[in-house]
Amino acid sequence: AQRVTQPEKLLSVFKGAPVELKCNYSYSGSPELFWYVQYSRQRLQLLLRHISRESIKGFTADLNKGETSFHLKKPFAQEEDSAMYYCALMNYGGSQGNLIFGKGTKLSVKP
Amino acid sequence: DSGVTQTPKHLITATGQRVTLRCSPRSGDLSVYWYQQSLDQGLQFLIQYYNGEERAKGNILERFSAQQFPDLHSELNLSSLELGDSALYFCASSPRSWTSSNYNEQFFGPGTRLTVL
Numbered sequence: 001a002q003r004v005t006q007p008e009k010l011l012s013v014f015k016g017a018p019v020e021l022k023c024n025y026s027y028s029g030s031p032e033l034f035w036y037v038q039y040s041r042q043r044l045q046l047l048l049r050h051i052s053r054e055s056i057k058g059f060t061a062d063l064n065k066g067e068t069s070f071h072l073k074k075p076f077a078q079e080e081d082s083a084m085y086y087c088a089l090m091n092y093g094g095s096q097g098n099l100i101f102g103k104g105t106k107l108s109v110k111p
Numbered sequence: 112d113s114g115v116t117q118t119p120k121h122l123i124t125a126t127g128q129r130v131t132l133r134c135s136p137r138s139g140d141l142s143v144y145w146y147q148q149s150l151d152q153g154l155q156f157l158i159q160y161y162n163g164e165e166r167a168k169g170n171i172l173e174r175f176s177a178q179q180f181p182d183l184h185s186e187l188n189l190s191s192l193e194l195g196d197s198a199l200y201f202c203a204s205s206p207r208s209w210t211s212s213n214y215n216e217q218f219f220g221p222g223t224r225l226t227v228l
Contacts, residue, residue, distance in 0.1 A: 044203075098156040098159055099156060101154035104153060
């Protein structure tokens with residue numbers, strides 16, 4: 001079954017420290033993965049997607065098919081990075097591209 | 112604001128009642144998705160419409176239904192409400208339905224918070 005697992009509900013780091021938000025997935029086909037972010041009182045928005053191999057706001061994520069992981073990383077966390085982060089998998093099997101979300105990790109960056 | 116809009120922002124109702132949530136997609140987007148976010152289940156896909164037609168169903172209860180109108184706005188109808196239906200309901204839109212090689216970003220609305228008392 002298709003599934004996204006984010007093992008940490010809460011991740012707390014100090015400003016300037018490295019951050020890694022973990023995401024593991026289960027998917028029978030070729031996965032298409034995303035990270036969405038939700039800042040306080042704002043709507044859910046796309047942070048980055050694996051197919052574009054981009055770095056957004058200093059965040060990167062590499063798809064590791066061997067480990068079925070798509071961890072989100074940033075070398076130096078900033079206070080404005082504090083938010084809820086959701087890893088999502090595009091589900092194409094039998095449907096038309098709905099997202100399967102992990103339960104999210106709340107990142108708290110302390111000054 | 113040309114983004115996805117949802118009304119109302121908040122809705123408080125009683126068990127057994129029926130409510131309708133409304134979503135207007137981004138200008139030009141043909142697909143609309145509904146998601147439910149609850150504390151225990153997280154964000155779960157409910158249903159998708161494309162240009163007025165139902166395209167995919169997720170974990171949507173039979174008490175819930177949706178439709179997409181010719182002007183592309185969508186409504187999610189929740190009936191015989193139970194306490195457990197209390198959640199944040201998100202709508203998202205994307206420009207097109209899935210094709211085998213296309214990336215399909217979804218743009219989310221601010222959500223409607225439903226509280227069932």
